[in-house]
Amino acid sequence: MFLETAKVVEHCHFIEPGAEIFHLLTLSAPKIASSAKPGQFVMVRVGAAILDPLLRRPFSIFYQGKDTISLLYKVIGKGTNLMTTWEPGDKISVLGPLGKGFKIFSSEPQWLVAGGAGIAPLCFLGSRLREKKVSFKTLWGLRYKIAPALMGVIQQKLGDLIIYTENGSLGYQGLVTEGVKRLRQEEKPEGIYACGPLPMLKALFRWTKEEGIAMQVSLEANMACGVGACLGCVIETKEGYKKVCRQGPVFNAEEIKWEK
């Protein structure tokens, strides 16, 4: 784990009428970049100059360059709003890489299933799977279409994706959880890696249990410290409470007490 003063290298804003808005921030952070593993995250100080908001914000590593890390994010509140104002050359305090990442399943095919910004850790993982020549498919559920330029960036990392949008503006209309059932008619995955909203993960877990398919999930939780010191991020598992920041964010889905 390193505390680095990272420099903003590039900041792309994918904004288009009728499309979901995403921002892609690339930071020069050589130490973090050289040690990051798929599924790990960083804590970013968002209020560097004004100390407000005080707490760092967690973001998955979307991809790893030689000396850089990229974060793909959506605006949720004050912190992410402030982040959108950052420009190339700005210096940002970043702590990471943090947490435990994905363990690559030993057999194929494998599926990546993402909802919204949950594509971020799966993109890093997918590029690693491609390097290792592991056969996988990616399903991504969104509310609306996304800018073609962002789709290009993601396809470059992952190859072709199967997209589901709630309003049908891109790919198939419907939920990604319907997509997995449809794809299951063609093949049975040996393992699924998933990240997205809790209702999506719960529905996927119920289905994978029925189908007897192993799944790893990357969970989100409110995080104050990101390093195991504040207990702000605990979740209930079958082995008691665990810290998402230290023992996760990636867990075997079987471990989690989903109905709590």
Ligand SMILES: Cc1cc2nc3c(=O)[nH]c(=O)nc-3n(C[C@H](O)[C@H](O)[C@H](O)COP(=O)(O)OP(=O)(O)OC[C@H]3O[C@@H](n4cnc5c(N)ncnc54)[C@H](O)[C@@H]3O)c2cc1C
């Ligand atoms: C391990 C981890 C990895 C993450 N990776 C990414 C990523 O790659 N890309 C990304 O866009 N986001 C990611 N997130 C979520 C991101 O950390 C939050 O969106 C961010 O902290 C919000 O900060 P804010 O100051 O803008 O909003 P806040 O002011 O902190 O929150 C505003 C409101 O939104 C609610 N809120 C906070 N987070 C979320 C959320 N995730 N979804 C819905 N409502 C929320 C809060 O409860 C509050 O009511 C990740 C979270 C975790 C724990």
Ligand code: FES
């Ligand atoms: S965020 Fe503090 S213990 Fe996990």
